Amino acid sequence: MIKRFFLLTVLFSVLGNVIIAQDRLINKADEKYQDYSFSPAIDIYKRVLDKGYTSADLLMKLGNSYYFNAEYKEASDIYKRLLNEYKEGIGPEYYFRYAQTLRSLGEYDMSKDVMAEFSRITSADVRANLYMAERDYLAEIEKNSGRYEIGKFAFNSRYSDFAPSFYGQGLIFSSDRDTGNLARYRHTWNSKDFLDLYKVNADSVSENKVVKFGDNINTRYHESTSVFTKDGNTLYFTRNNLFDGKTVKDEKGVVRLKIFKAIKENGIWTQIEELPFNSESYSIAHPTLSPDEKILYFASDMPGSYGESDIFKVAINSDGTYGTPVNLGNIINTEARETFPYVTSENVLYFSSDGHPGLGGLDIFATKISNSQYIGTVLNVGKPVNSELDDFTFIINEETRNGYFASNRENGVGQDDIYSFVETKKLEFDCIKPITGTVRDKISNQVLVGATVKVIDENNEELASSITDSNGNYSITIDCNKGNFVRATMQGYVPSEEYLNISDSKPLIVDFYLERDTVTAGYGDDLAKLLQLSTIYFDFDRFNVRPDAEIEIQKVIAAMEKYPSLKLKVTSHTDSQGVDAYNLWLSQKRAESTVAYMVSKGIASDRLQGEGFGETRLVNRCGNGIKCSKAEHQMNRRSEFLILE
Structure with a gap:
């Protein structure tokens, strides 16, 4: 009896020690997870899971660690187990991420089924509406595919190389090649990549040596995503939240990202300062400029964001001050990740997203900007630029049609690689032009209430119509990629129409003055x-x-x-x-x-x-x-x- 009691005591003691050890491992993993150190967190969570210990919280964090580290096959397996074993009480976001990982694996039919469940749980979600609308998004992507010829960027390393930006005759890009940091953090608001900016062909088209960019720009911490003004004398770039050369953490222990500005004087980058709308509590990163350099676009998770990161814009005033950041709205942003914006000379906004319908992971999308409005369709740029994995930091020269982007697709040189491309066929965007005006009697100038205004195409087919209100006003839209007739009619009057040729999407006022039909x-x-x-x-x-x-x-x-x-x-x-x-x-x-x-x-x-x-x-x-x-x-x-x- 004493012997049996002794054995039970030893057994409970051993089990207690095991549980304590597991708790310590999980606590350590949670610290890494909260600090966005996903690779170390994965190692620890996996050790605990392999020992037979599991919970919904552990599977959620392990799945997320794989997901944000772009290891989608592993993330898919964990999310599948999570939803099978702990279906009750699991939030809809895990259905979405599971569906995303399935697309990354080419399992589109299964992904559609999971997305249907996601839509059932949260029908108000922008992503649910985008995926479950009466549309074949894969066919739409296929329609846009085949417009790029992909080449190789000769200067990739076995680490992470991404975020190219045009500079002179060459490129500036971001890399962790000197630190050898294998953890992938670029898609989350962390700061532990210890990335630097590098340049290639920046001074001469014949000199291909990769060198670090700007002694005053790179620090021993994190510098990334950059954009230059046309004259090459002003630089906006992403950097850690630093003070006196040391990183600063927020209340959650996260080192946030900020956008900095630098001025080149006598060949030296100086006057380096952070932008005034940066914050200690959230990240602001990935700057790009409008063609007239009066608007700065960026990504952030600031309050008011729809999802994990949104794209914003802010005015650059003539006196060098800045306006108030403005969210681009839910035509662009979803509840997931929208990031890495780039605006071309023709006012096309490219960005990466895993919230809009794509092939898997982050895909590259484009939409046309007109008069600071984003009223056109958001288009997936298609294959071969987009793949089942992450594709991001897209840039293009509209004159030469040459460009670059980064991807972690298979068969690359390193963790992330930069690819060159030539665009052989331009994207065709919807062109929606708002038309407003008033219909009046030509003689009396009296407004005509209840007049009909129609849009008629060149084949004389009616496309849309509007009725004038109590003030004689109407509002209608046309496809400005095509020629259209806008016709006003009213009983007792001779119809009047105006032909509108192919144009931009700038709003137009068209007033009609109808003559009385004298026969009546x-x-x-x-x-x-x-x-x-x-x-x-x-x-x-x-x-x-x-x-x-x-x-x-x-x-x-x-x-x-x-x-x-x-x-x-x-x-x-x-x-x-x-x-x-x-x-x-x-x-x-x-x-x-x-x-x-x-x-x-x-x-x-x-x-x-x-x-x-x-x-x-x-x-x-x-x-x-x-x-x-x-x-x-x-x-x-x-x-x-x-x-x-």
């Missing part, structure tokens, strides 16, 4: 109604023409000037207040007053007649003895313009 106007018709005039009213017991009435009568005068043969009879009316005989006299004076006013403005007297009808033609119930409001009585104090011939 005949003897006895009220010209005021045909011209949609406001009623000509008179004040109580007055026959002088009011200022507001003058505006409407001027429209009648314009019609008579346009049609010299037109003759009118002005009929005036009163309300029922007062004696009937007096009202008849008053209405006659109103008719004569209106005729006199028109003659004074140049209309021949023989083209006009005037007759008063007193209160004999009331337009409402307000006869003698009926109590009515002032507004109701005023409706009867009016003039009409009847066509004689």
